[in-house]
Amino acid sequence: MSEEILAAVLNEAPGKLALETVRLDAPGPDEVLVDVHYAGLCRSDLHEIEGVWPASCPTVLGHEASGVVREAGDRVTGLRPGDHVVTCLSSYCGTCRFCLAGRLTLCARRGQLRARAAPVLTNAAGRPVHPTAGLGAFATAMVAHQHSLVRIPDTMPLAAASVLGCAVVTGIGAVFRSARVEPGATTAVLGCGGVGIAAIQGAKLAGASQIIAVDTNEARLKDALGFGATATVDASSTDSVEAVRELTGGGVDYSFEAIGFAATVEQSFAMLGPGGTATVLGLVPDSQPLTIRAAELFALEKRLQGAFMGANQFPTDIPRYVRFYEQGRLDLDSMLSAFVGLDELGDGFARMKQGGLTRVIADIRRHA
Known part of the structure; x- marks a missing residue:
């Protein structure tokens, strides 16, 4: 069943993010429904907002996030409801020549993984809304391919974990x-x-x-x-x-x-x-x-x-970085310079542009 969620939508570029109610489709056989808790503000998001890079508007930005699995499709393996997860935009098919060589960031079939019969997001006018990198983390929930997610221990703080899938990898x-x-x-x-x-x-x-x-x-x-x-x-x-x-x-x-x-x-x-x-x-x-x-x-x-993306192999890299964090060898907490709510993303990006901050984090569950 589809559902209504809140999302920060970029309707034109250059432009501003607008908090809107959009409809999220149910996950397909290889997809996972995730309740988003935290999402990092990346400079690539800002480039799309400002029109430096082309954006497929209307779009929901955000690709560096952490959350909790609510539902998993029939063909999903290794993830189940209640699991804590981290997103990574370099999803992979696992069967092309690049994936088989261990070069997941060069996957030749990434675009096919994100293709689906019905749009995953639609706005109030029924128009499709593009989730950036097949994720769209600036929203209260997302539907993503299972190969865009990796499970982390429940003991790992989700705020600190949110920077693992982009900045850290x-x-x-x-x-x-x-x-x-x-x-x-x-x-x-x-x-x-x-x-x-x-x-x-x-x-x-x-x-x-x-x-x-x-x-x-x-x-x-x-x-x-x-x-x-x-x-x-x-x-x-x-x-x-x-x-x-x-x-x-x-x-x-x-x-x-x-x-x-x-x-x-x-x-x-x-x-x-x-x-x-x-x-x-x-x-x-x-x-x-x-x-x-x-x-x-x-x-x-x-x-x-x-x-x-650091030529990462995120299914194995992120668990390693979690262990480094738990051992006190990787400082993620100090990287979280400021927190904003889902309805305060504009302020968050403005603070990013001012400089002096390592990472601004959106607490997605906090909004007006």
Whole structure:
């Protein structure tokens, strides 16, 4: 049976989120109905709101969330009502050549998983509403494919768990799965938002000898030290490339760009030492072309690579990160900078733009 739920809907872009009553379809055989408790505000959501990235309006944004399973379809395995779960937008089929090779973020059939006979969401006018990434977490409930969810222990706080499925799997995943940072390596992280802070914590877990945080916000740089950074560079007042080169005696072994601008990607590559690897975590708009010196790329054997969602394998990665959290080795609680209600998302994104915050979290059950 379908039901009415509350959702923050983006009807046009650029535009504003509007709290509306929409109809949520019943879950299909491979789908799960989840009551959403918390959802992280990601910069990619803001890009769609502001029209920087194209949005399929009307749409319900939100892809980084935690909640509780209320109903599971006939073919769902491993999930049942009452389970606590985390969402991840990199759903996977499990049968294509990329999935079989363990590269779930490159799944060739992800779009087919989200295809269904009837729209999962419709508004009061009967028009289909697009759930971003097949999720649409800025709503009191969602219907998602079982391969977009992973079960977590009931003892794991759902607020802290909400950042696992995007910021954490992206940041830590880039360190372990993409760059494969080895103990003693030198690292730099450009951008100290949620993804960047996760990358800093990943570098600490990997045993990096130097972890240099680069940002233009003084508060974020101060926070980065608490998460494991060994040094900071204020890019608003100094040449970040030269500063990193000086701190490391010639450049880092690994850099991580967690902002999404061509200029900072170029900086992440330039601050590498010979044989270094720059990993891009931010999605750079097509309108911003990259300029890389070929001599450095070849003669100095530098590498520039992407890591969509940290090249994660979230069904196994997220349980590992939960254990790190339980052991006190991964600080998720301090990443939760501010909480807003479902009807206060506009204020939450405004606070995000002001800077100085790691992650703003929406308490979905709190609304007018």
